[in-house]
Amino acid sequence: MEDPSIPPGLFLDAGDARPPSEQLRHRVQEGRADGTLPPGTRLPPVRRLAEALGLAPGTVAKAYRELEAAGVIETRGRQGSFVRAADRTEDLAVQAARRYAHEIAGLGLSAEQALELVAAEVARGSR
Template identity: 45%
Template sequence: MVKIDHQGETPPYEQVRVHYAHAISNRELPVGAKLPTVRALAKDLGLAVNTVARAYRELEEAGLVETRGRAGTVVSANGDSNRERVRAAAAQYAAMSAELGLSSQEAMEIVRAALRA
């Protein structure tokens, strides 16, 4: 179950998005698993419907879920292919970093900076 920290600095929609993104990437939610409806989750969490809808929209844009109209929102099989694309990009980045003479530490600092941005 999602826990919302209403006093925290992270916006509620982002807390919902991160919760489901982690659950999907850790395979706690398998491909095809149905997410609660936007309205039901908003009610359970005490959030506005638009807040949950934004989180779901961002999950869909990332390819982690897909909305099937009246059938609801389900975990997409694209999540696995997206993970593979990221692994391939990381391997390419590692090779380029080595080719350009960057140390592992320098390369990781660049990645950390990019993730913070």
């Protein structure tokens, strides 16, 4: 049975000659590039992903460390590891969107209302 907390792009290919940690790094980088792991996607905790893939936790931890060193993901302590945007501008936009979504949720507005407000402000600012 598949674990719904594991993004679909995170799998290992038994026919791939690369070591598992390298395959995992490649899958995350590929997912970020093709949009299947968009910026802000929370990656599964090391132990959960290791169990789902049949790997030692150290193998997943190694891949996460290398991805973080390369700027592909960021780890936010106990909150977990998240896919970063490919460039700084997009990364800042994702962070702003995250703050806005949190604020909107606290106000009780729907996603549709929030998007309408953003669209109106962007249109107003582009004049």
